[in-house]
Amino acid sequence: MSVLVLCLLIAALLLVRVPVAFAFFGPCFLYMMTSDQSVGLALRLVSNSTASFPLLAVPLFILLGSIANRAGIADRLFDFALALxxxxxxxxxxVSLGFSWMSGSAVADAAALGKVxxxxMLRAGYSRPFALGVVGSSSLIAPVMPPSIPAVIYAGLAGISTGALFAASVVPAFLMALGLCLVVFLWVRRMPDLPRTEFSxxxxxxxGRRVIAPLGAPVIILGGILGGFVTPTEAxxxxALYMLLLGFALRTLHLRDLPGVLVEAALTTGSIMLIVASANLLGYVLARERVPQEISEWMLGLTSDATxxxxxxxxxxxxxxxxxxAIAVLTLTVPILLPIAAQYDVDPIALGVLMILSQxxxxxxxxxGTVxxxxxxxxxxxxxxxFWGSLPFLVPLSLLCLGIIFWPDAILYLPQRLGL
Structure with a gap:
């Protein structure tokens, strides 16, 4: 069974909307059976791919986001931002651009916050393309701004410090928000009749009093990681514990809500881990067929320029x-691209930020696009x-990627300064 047939089978399954994990699993198991490979080996590869301490942070960050959403933390922040x-x-x-850190998932943010x-915005007189573009583009900040689930996955695959990758992602995430704010500023200039409220x-x-305690969560997480006090998994x-106790203290979260929170976190975690496991099996198949080496030789023959x-x-x-x-893309491409990047002397942290932002x-x-x-x-x-609502917001994001490509060392300043 050739790699071409394998890829065609995967593409066909994806086109008929088979979930990504199963679109990878089926053809890969078929490959193992038709190439005299042990199915037991395949099962070991699948199970070992998720048995990683860095990946333990993934379900915990997902749980944190589920608790925050169920406890109404976003509503408090939304009210404060509108007051300002x-x-x-x-x-x-x-204000929409300020809520992208809540879940760590672009698709989840677009679905949850888009409904609200x-x-x-439509009731307030904003155009529909503008509202769609703002919500869609703001959701993209979530997987870049720490704590970022794709960053945890990449750090585990690349064998680098999650804290260093988090630190390197902070400035690009803020630049994303700044660029999107510029697009909003230019767009609303053409809408002079938008309603405003008196400042009070x-x-x-x-x-403001209602958001002091919720803002403690990012301080604890980022401060603990970047300060070197805790690992990302511990943070x-x-x-998650802080957000749980906060929800109980504010009486916005009750014991009867916990089963729903845990089920939501478990379902999301299960889907991510299935993708990681299936992509790892596909990575083994591609490695056995020397696909990474072929791609490496092709790239090195194409250019010697890191840019x-x-x-x-x-x-x-x-x-x-x-x-x-994004999890599937990272699990598939990082083992292939990382050795090639080393030959170009590209820092793996800069590569990770670029790959996550590009995705x-x-x-x-x-x-x-899924969003x-x-x-x-x-x-x-x-x-x-x-489509038309999204296109203007892609301009600053693409320019930011180009900035990372031509000046990759710029985003390494903060992790180097923190000694990460």
Whole structure:
């Protein structure tokens, strides 16, 4: 069974909407059986791929996000942000950009927050393409801003410090938000009739008191990791416990809510781990067929310039990100690209930030970006409205990727400064 047949089978299964994990599992098991490989070996590869201490942070971060959403933390932050920015034209657009860190998943943010924010913007007189574009683009910050699930996966695959990758991702995440804010500013200038609310210090004080405790979670997580006090896995556990106790203390979370929270976190974790396991099996098959070596020789024969290599990585990651989950793309491509990057003297941390950001752009890239279809499904909007609403926001994100490609050392300053 050739690699070409294997890839065609996987592509066919993906086209008929078979879940990514099973689209990988089926052809790979068929390959193992037809090439005299032990099915027991395949099962060991699948089980060993998820038996990793760094990956233990994934379910804990997912649990933290589930607890925060169920406890209504986003509502408190939303009210405070509106109190601060109510007088600013396009305030709802700016506020939407501030809620991308809640779940760590672009698709989850687009689905959950889109149901709330898009109707609110439409009622306030914003155009539908604008509302769709803001929510879709803001959701892309979630997997880049720490704590980032794709960053945890990449760090485990690449054998690098998760804390260092988190530190390197902070500045790009803020630059993403700044670039998207610029697009919002330019767009709302053409909408002079947008409603505004009077600024009130009493309202700011009231809503501000309600967000002091929730803002302790990112301080504990990022401060603990970047300060070297805890590992990312330990920080995730402490953060989840803090959010759980906070929900009980604020009386926005009750014991009867816990089964639903745990089931939601377990389902999300299960889907991610299935993808990791199936992609690891596919990686074994590709390695056995010397695909990584062939790609490496092709790239090295094509160019000796690290910048050209990074441009190819950007294009490949973006294209794959339009069709596949980020976890699947990372698990498939990191073992192939990392050794090649070493030959170009590309730092693995810079490579990781570029790959994750490129895949996020792919999620919002017409015509097949996953986030685009999520927005269309939850709003019943025309696909053309989602396309045209998303395109302006892709400009600053693409420019940021180009900045990382031409100046990769710039994002390494913070982790080097922190000694990570």
């Amino acid at each position: 920015l109510g007088r600013v034209r396009g305030s709802l657009g700016y 924010e898009i109707p609110a 210090w009493s309202r700011v004080a009231t809503t 995730a556990a402490v953060g 050209v290599f990074l441009l190819l990585v950007f294009a490949l990651s973006m294209v794959l990100g339009t069709a596949l989950d 996020m752009i792919g999620l919002l890239t017409p015509p097949v 685009i279809f999520v927005l269309q499904a939850i709003t019943k909007a025309k696909m053309a409205e989602v």
